């Protein structure tokens with residue numbers, strides 16, 4: 001019994017010494033390939049066994065014959081386990097190299113093609129994560145491209161839209177300069193109109209850039225939807241009269257909303273101007289405000305004859321003006337983009353749907369208590 005305990009003790013000491021040495025080697029080689037580490041681990045296992053056996057033999061518990069038998073057995077085990085460890089190590093290293101190459105390809109702008117074969121659960125998990133990241137990266141690249149495209153288009157359109165009135169202004173001012181204008185009063189009135197239109201356009205651009213830059217600071221106050229709509233209707237009256245369009249606002253509930261009045265007036269103004277311009281003479285533009293489960297809904301309904309279904313999603317896009325020629329007089333297609341930007345800054349939603357004879361633009365604002 002004591003012998004057995006001693007044998008165990010000696011074997012343990014020998015194996016522990018081998019283990020410590022192995023740990024040191026593993027630590028020194030920790031930055032090398034997994035194949036190296038696996039080989040070291042297999043070598044440590046075999047060496048530990050050999051060291052234990054030799055210690056026991058040295059303490060004279062084993063005969064010379066027994067020692068040679070054990071050593072031979074251990075040597076055979078060493079050959080097999082080292083070979084296994086090396087094979088496994090190389091295989092895992094190769095799979096991980098495949099993964100590295102695949103990851104590099106999506107970093108360089110391609111998409112991530114997961115290697116067909118996965119070495120183990122950890123690498124398979126990593127592969128799944130990389131695939132998810134690659135998908136996210138791709139969708140954000142796509143968003144970026146779309147944004148860049150619309151920005152470029154916008155710049156092109158705006159330059160075009162600004163050039164037209166500028167050309168007119170130059171022609172008129174030259175005519176005035178040369179004394180060629182028969183009716184200089186008419187020229188001057190026309191010039192003022194063009195300047196105002198350009199001024200509005202630049203104002204819209206400025207507003208839109210503030211919205212996009214996120215620097216639109218709102219000063220919300222509590223106002224009644226009734227007042228908001230009333231002011232907007234009053235502001236739109238001259239244009240409606242000019243177009244022979246009737247403005248009605250008798251379905252306006254007395255509900256409170258918390259909004260930046262200046263920005264919301266701009267929203268209502270843009271919606272009303274669009275509606276009046278696109279409603280034929282003798283038509284009606286109706287403004288309403290009501291409470292709904294989602295909040296307070298302000299709506300502007302016109303008699304435009306409806307917007308094609310495929311265009312309904314696009315009317316709020318920056319610079320979108322339908323299929324009409326991109327020529328004045330009309331806006332630059334910024335009005336509804338501004339509407340949506342301001343409404344969303346108020347945590348609201350802006351939408352449009354067709355109704356009989358026209359379309360209905362709706363702005364939903366969060367309800368406030370009281």
Ligand SMILES: Nc1ncnc2c1ncn2[C@@H]1O[C@H](COP(=O)(O)OP(=O)(O)O)[C@@H](O)[C@H]1O
Nearest residue numbers: 274275278304315321322331332333334335336
């Ligand atoms: N009330 C409306 N009725 C019908 N179509 C509209 C209405 N408001 C806007 N649209 C369509 O949406 C487009 C974009 O509107 P908007 O952003 O205000 O630009 P703009 O008024 O400068 O054309 C318009 O050109 C028009 O085709």
Ligand SMILES: [Mg+2]
Nearest residue numbers: 274331335336
């Ligand atoms: Mg407009």
